[in-house]
Amino acid sequence: MSIIQISEAPQTLVKTVKFVIPKCSLCHYEMHFKVGDVIYGEKWYHSLCWEAVGKTSNEAPPLGYTVEPILGTH
Known part of the structure; x- marks a missing residue:
């Protein structure tokens, strides 16, 4: 009688x-x-869309909201 060892291949988890x-x-x-x-x-x-919004809207930002421009690193 022979013994055969069966091993599972390692599983790869993909996230x-x-x-x-x-x-x-x-x-x-x-x-x-x-x-x-x-x-x-x-x-x-x-930036161009923001300018367009500013020209068509007279409303002030709601309390608690701030406008955050994206600044470059020169």
């Missing part, structure tokens, strides 16, 4: 990481962050 690429809240195109782009609350804007 999928999902992330969301932010889109501009006005034009809905993906953000490729550049100097002048703006984060307003939880919304993202390209």
Whole structure:
């Protein structure tokens, strides 16, 4: 009688990481962050889109919200 040893191949765990690429809240195109782009609350804007929003909206930011321009590192 023979003994046969059976071993399992090592298992590889694959972890999928999902992330969301932010889109501009006005034009809905993906953000490729550049100097002048703006984060307003939880919304993202390209600099030109932000200027367009500013020209068409007279409302002040809600309390607790700040406008955060994306600054370059020169």
